[in-house]
Amino acid sequence: MGNVPFRYDFVGSFLRPQALKDAKEALDNGQLSQEDYDHIVDEEVVKVVKKQKELGYHVITDGEFRRTFWHLDFMWGFEGVEHKNTGNGVRFNGELAVLDDTYLVGKIKAKAHPFVEYFKFLKQFEDENTVAKYTIPAPAQTFQQMIVPANFETTRKFYATNEELIHDIGVAYQDVIKQFYDAGCRNLQLDDCTWGAIVGDAAKQRYESLGIDLEEVKAELLAVNNLALENKPEDMVITSHICRGNYHSTFFAKGPYNSVADYVFAKENVDALYLEYDDERSGGFAPLAKVSEDKKVVLGLITTKTPELEDKETVIKRIHEAAKFIPLDRLYLSPQCGFASCAIGNKLTEEQQWAKLKLVKEIAEEVWRWGCNE
Numbered sequence: 001m002g003n004v005p006f007r008y009d010f011v012g013s014f015l016r017p018q019a020l021k022d023a024k025e026a027l028d029n030g031q032l033s034q035e036d037y038d039h040i041v042d043e044e045v046v047k048v049v050k051k052q053k054e055l056g057y058h059v060i061t062d063g064e065f066r067r068t069f070w071h072l073d074f075m076w077g078f079e080g081v082e083h084k085n086t087g088n089g090v091r092f093n094g095e096l097a098v099l100d101d102t103y104l105v106g107k108i109k110a111k112a113h114p115f116v117e118y119f120k121f122l123k124q125f126e127d128e129n130t131v132a133k134y135t136i137p138a139p140a141q142t143f144q145q146m147i148v149p150a151n152f153e154t155t156r157k158f159y160a161t162n163e164e165l166i167h168d169i170g171v172a173y174q175d176v177i178k179q180f181y182d183a184g185c186r187n188l189q190l191d192d193c194t195w196g197a198i199v200g201d202a203a204k205q206r207y208e209s210l211g212i213d214l215e216e217v218k219a220e221l222l223a224v225n226n227l228a229l230e231n232k233p234e235d236m237v238i239t240s241h242i243c244r245g246n247y248h249s250t251f252f253a254k255g256p257y258n259s260v261a262d263y264v265f266a267k268e269n270v271d272a273l274y275l276e277y278d279d280e281r282s283g284g285f286a287p288l289a290k291v292s293e294d295k296k297v298v299l300g301l302i303t304t305k306t307p308e309l310e311d312k313e314t315v316i317k318r319i320h321e322a323a324k325f326i327p328l329d330r331l332y333l334s335p336q337c338g339f340a341s342c343a344i345g346n347k348l349t350e351e352q353q354w355a356k357l358k359l360v361k362e363i364a365e366e367v368w369r370w371g372c373n374e
Contacts, residue, residue: 004131004187004237005272005298005332006058008364010357011241012135012189013070013338014063015350020044041065042121049125055357059133059187062122063340070191070341071137072102075145077113078172080106080158103151104158108142108168110175116183123184131187134180135338138192138240139173139228140221162220170227181233188238189274194221195264196244196276199283200255218263229269239298240264241274243337256283261290272296276336277318285318288325297326300336302360307348309355315363333364 016024023040026032048063067073075081083100119134126132143166146155159165180188197203198217207214225240232238242264244255257265257275265273265287273291277300291297299322301315315333322331339353348356 004059004133005239005274005296005334007332007368008057008361009059009274009298009332009334010057010061010360011274011300011335011338012061012064012133012191013340014048014061014065015340015348015353016065017044017047017350020065045121046125049122051354053130055354056361057357058130060122060125060130061133061135062118064135064338066118069100070135070338071141071145072100074115074136075102075142077111077115079109079111080104081108101150102145103154104146107158108165108172110172110179113176113179116176116179119180119185120183132185133187133189134185135189135191135241136176138190138194139169139224140192140194142169143220143224144194144197166220166224166227170224170230173228174231177228177232177236177238181236186236188236190225190238190240190270191243192225192240193243195242195257195260199244199257199259203255218260222263222267226267226269237271239272239274240268240270241337243276257287258283261287265290265295266292270295272298272332274298274300274334276300285322285325288322291326296330296332297322298332298334300334302333302335302356304335304337304339304353304356305347307352309359312359312363312366316367319363319367328368333360333367335360
């Protein structure tokens, strides 16, 4: 089952079940011990894995049930990174995403990463039909986190240049990738909003107003991601999911892939790209022509932001439109993002979430009648 991605796939996160939400609230209020909470999380992971298998999927994840934020929790697993909840956050489309401040208190170095232990728990549920996937934020995401305006001065206390920061992040990721590999992980996904955040005119104007060359930013994002991928084991599939933000059914950015395709599509050394393509915010399929021949593309044509089911024929038509720019046998299908990038989750029910995944599988089986287990 090493041939990932699969014709029908998903990004990784699932809506937190009520039992898990209640347990988290009890933990935060001091009414539940950490040990009891962890036991409840284990139970809920077992259930969500079972559901994925029942639906006939060949990839399994832990739904990201062990984290609050899709990206920050991972960064806290490095030496030199600290965080605190100050009520601050990032403004999405009409809503403030409350995120822990995450910043440097020293040089970034790898240590035994807690996510690797989380993966080991998931790994035991692999069988002859399934492969366990783990999702972590892309190196570019960690790099961007440390140079946002709120963190820039603090970061410069430890790193005089971006090049030095890129080096340490890349090397720390190489170490963690090896930790995952040694734990038996053969399917690792790098979640990356950095490319999605610099597409479109708004991003261009924002960087110009700060006096920053956007092409230089793109070169840095590519450099840190590719440095992390150096020396990656040959039998480990590492993919990238590119998104424009996903928080409580809102988004952060919009704009087509055209302006970043020459970098990430053509030159990033991942095995596949999971691409957000659920609405007009993502633009057309023409940039897919820039995807290097060694990469597969997973089309995120089913939205996780709204409960309504897509029209099957419309989705099939869009797959064939994409196939004008990249061969159909290199295309795959998934939802455009996770269902709960942060613990708050998107605005749909668990039942609606599973209905979306059933539709993805149904469409994929119709389009790729042969080799749907690939």
